[in-house]
Amino acid sequence: MAQRLGKIVKILSNELYEKQLKDILKDISASSYDEAKKFKLYLDTIIVNIPTKAKKYKQSFYSEDKDIRDVEYEGYTIPFLFDEIDDTYLILAILIK
Numbered sequence: 001m002a003q004r005l006g007k008i009v010k011i012l013s014n015e016l017y018e019k020q021l022k023d024i025l026k027d028i029s030a031s032s033y034d035e036a037k038k039f040k041l042y043l044d045t046i047i048v049n050i051p052t053k054a055k056k057y058k059q060s061f062y063s064e065d066k067d068i069r070d071v072e073y074e075g076y077t078i079p080f081l082f083d084e085i086d087d088t089y090l091i092l093a094i095l096i097k
Contacts, residue, residue: 009051013091017078020094024076039074046073050089054082062095072097 021043029036050057050071057069060079071078079092 007087009087009089011047011050011089011091014093017091017093024094043073043078046071047078047091050080054080054089068092 021040025036025040028039054069057071057080059066060068060070061077062068062070062079065081067083068079068081071080075097077095077097079095081090081092082088083090
């Protein structure tokens, strides 16, 4: 969970994202475990900070829904959805850019 303007917000991910991330980390760790660890740590930092920077990210290239935005990191695009009613951010996928 994170805070946004004094509110507690949730950051969740779906099964697709979890599977894709696991595959990416497996590929990276095949050449360097330390690089995979750094990649995951920095990615987690980006995701935790989404609530404070959500407006900065552009509308998703992969969707016409204005509530889906893209975070770009190390050649990957991470689309996420903000649900205002539940104050929840849902990480949808991690895609090769």
